[in-house]
Amino acid sequence: MKRPEPFEVFQPASVPEAREFFRKNGPGGHFLAGGTDLVIAIKEKGLVPRYVVDLKKIPSLSGIRESCDGSLTIGALTTMREIETSSVIRKKYPFLAQSAAEVGSIQIRNRATIGGNMANATPSADVAPALLVLNAKVKISRSGGEKIVLLEEFFIGPGKTIMEPGDILTEIVIPPTPPDFRGEYIKFSPREMMDLAYVGVAVGVVVDGSRKICRDVRIALGAVSPTPIRARKAEPLMLNQGITPSLAERVGEEASNECKPISDVRSSAAYRKEMVRVNTKRALLNAAAGYVENLSWTARRDRRY
Amino acid sequence: MHTKIQIRLNGKMQTLTVPPFRLLLDLLRDEIGLTGTKEGCGTGDCGACTVLLNGKPVNSCLVLSGELEGADIVTIEGLKIGPYLHPVQQAFVQEGGAQCGYCTPGILMMTKALLDENINPTEEEIRFALSGNLCRCTGYAKIIQAVQTAAAELRRSYEEFPSSQRRGGCATNKMPRSH
Missing domain, CATH: 3.30.43 (Uridine Diphospho-n-acetylenolpyruvylglucosamine Reductase; domain 2)
Structure with a gap:
């Protein structure tokens, strides 16, 4: 080497x-x-x-802070392993902790940072779909001050972001979510470990408790477009509806139409599209079924409804 | 182009003058002469070069010397306790948890890191922890068995000598010691 x-x-x-x-x-x-x-x-x-x-000797860049309004600030130099094992993130957003745990190995996750991962803008980054359904923002330090932008608008192509040379990504900010927000991330990859996502699907739903109606629906896809994306056309199909298998199927089809995957060594574009359909449906049904307390991330990953 | 760094290596403070672009792996093997740490893939996939950096397992093939000021590093050479093998090493000998042995130092360091955090891991937790350590000889069965044996031995010694657990068990990375 x-x-x-x-x-x-x-x-x-x-x-x-x-x-x-x-x-x-x-x-x-x-x-x-x-x-x-x-x-x-x-x-x-x-x-x-x-x-x-x-950047590792800059203290202000690491750590996870929860504000009293419920928003969460993750320093850009926070490692994937810190996110995976953070008690705050595991409690509030277990699917985000899981998405971090799906990256590489423990050795890699002890080094890899969430800010570095976002700034590199790999289309298959596991935490990106999870952050996208949380409506996360990124804070950038640049000449003339700070810029805060939605993560959705931060990525512009494979390996490309809106950052200019000399800009430093300092924080990921997750705005407060409603108390009944539920998220789910599915990494689809034939290998259990040490592989990139063939397809990554994250969903976030707010389900009206008494009538089982979706008040908010967010769907994000990884590895199937030049950047991680929100499935903006699929999301409204489920708004103010109950999550049923047939509706989840239709939403999955729409998400599949929306993405623009490439064929590469891992998978053909057609297969990726098909797996977006299946896994979007599965993620929605998993989210609707709700959290199971204390489930290990492998158990969460293997959960099927 | 050299930079001066102070590190603690296997419990011993050292001041080194190193090229900042030198990989930690090469620093250990070529400049310090600790050749127990192996290079497998060189790209962070195989885990053969695993060392503990500030108590956490990392791939030394992806760490630059220029990042190391103030770092605490433990390599496979630092696992032994005086003349005695660490219980993790002893367990791999006992269970035959190695064939060609090339991946073994990395696996031992990862096992040490796992057992420092979790003295009673399930098989699933062991497999999860070792997923970044590739062995192309075996089917991992004896490796898993060796980790379980090491965990049992450490639990037994902690019961017998409870104070050893507070110091990180038999860990040599917590206490400075002379060579």
């Missing part, structure tokens, strides 16, 4: 310092978070950084 060409590594102590450093030293620099994408790009894809700015 190829070794990195020489470059300097700098460890600034604050976000302004990091941005200033980047501005002064000019093009060819790369920000380093967990390194599970950057170091692989250096070793496998011939990336030669002129210098690397490591």
